[in-house]
Every structure is written in C-alpha cells, then in structure tokens.
Amino acid sequence: MNDSPDPTPRPSIPPDTVVGHVHLKVSDLERAVRFYTEALGFEVTQRFGDSAAFLGAGGYHHHVGLNTWESRGGAPPPRGSTGLYHVAFRYAGRRELADALRRLLRLGIGLEGASDHGVSEALYLRDPDGNGIELYRDRLRSEWPRDEAGQLHMYTRALDVEALLAAE
Numbered sequence: 001m002n003d004s005p006d007p008t009p010r011p012s013i014p015p016d017t018v019v020g021h022v023h024l025k026v027s028d029l030e031r032a033v034r035f036y037t038e039a040l041g042f043e044v045t046q047r048f049g050d051s052a053a054f055l056g057a058g059g060y061h062h063h064v065g066l067n068t069w070e071s072r073g074g075a076p077p078p079r080g081s082t083g084l085y086h087v088a089f090r091y092a093g094r095r096e097l098a099d100a101l102r103r104l105l106r107l108g109i110g111l112e113g114a115s116d117h118g119v120s121e122a123l124y125l126r127d128p129d130g131n132g133i134e135l136y137r138d139r140l141r142s143e144w145p146r147d148e149a150g151q152l153h154m155y156t157r158a159l160d161v162e163a164l165l166a167a168e
Helices: 029-039 094-106 161-165
Strands: 022-025 043-048 052-056 064-067 087-091 113-116 120-126 132-138
Touching: 029 043, 029 052, 029 064, 087 094, 094 120, 094 132, 094 161
Parallel strands: 022 064, 087 132
Antiparallel strands: 043 052, 052 064, 113 120, 120 132
C-alpha cells in the first residue's frame, strides 16, 4: 500500500470550490468602509488601524478586505487598463436582491446596468474607488436556458427593474 500523495494532477477544480473573499486596494479607507457597510450592508469584522478593514455578512470572518497599503490617496486605474472587471456578490433570492436595490436607491447610488442573464438577475454599479460590483441572484438550475442540444445558453437582456422592486 502506497501512502504517498497521488502525483497525478486533477483535471479540474473541485465543484464545491467557492470564491472565499475579495481584497481591494482603496484610496480612502473610511469612505470605502461607509460604502460597503451602508450601501451594501456588510459588517466590519476587524480593523487594522487606519490602513485595513475586513467586512463580512452573517458572522463570516470576511467576504471583503479593504486596504490602503499601496493605494492611500491613489487614483483608480484608467479605463483601458487591465485589472479586476468586477466582483460579484450572490444574494440568496430575488427578495434579497430587491432589498439591496431599494437600499441603493434610497442612498442615491446609481446603477451602471441591470441585466437578465437567463441564469441570473444582476445589478451593476461602482464603489467610490471605481471598482466594478455585481449584485445578483441565481435562478434555479432547472430554470436555466438551454439550447436544443441541452447546452447552457446564457444571454444578456435588460432586467425588468420594476418587477424586481415588486418582489416580496
């Protein structure tokens, strides 16, 4: 019996893998913390003075890390440069996504877009540092659009925001 690890690489990432957290460089920590707590509803779970904060939901240690270690007072990357396109936060259901939209509207935070992708409904916005954010909810897998061959067929259509706001 061989107790050494199997040296053969796995062909794919395990299906139960999740994105654990995102850590963002910000120019003004207090401004970023206000946005992520007041606009998005995260809670501060830990701070490192005036240089970093960790925020989570539901008692989790952190979903978002914010720091000014290399970026205090800095400008966002210019359009046309490489980097993070957006970070996406998945909500449990349509009602929760509607609540998030109501909070954004109440705070006067505008959307850059709102899309129905067939598999999900998504809201797009930017944080104060220009980082792209997607707030979305997945549809049930049984509702995902498929082509004649049974292959996934995602699309981008305008989201009916009024219908989302009416969700209870």
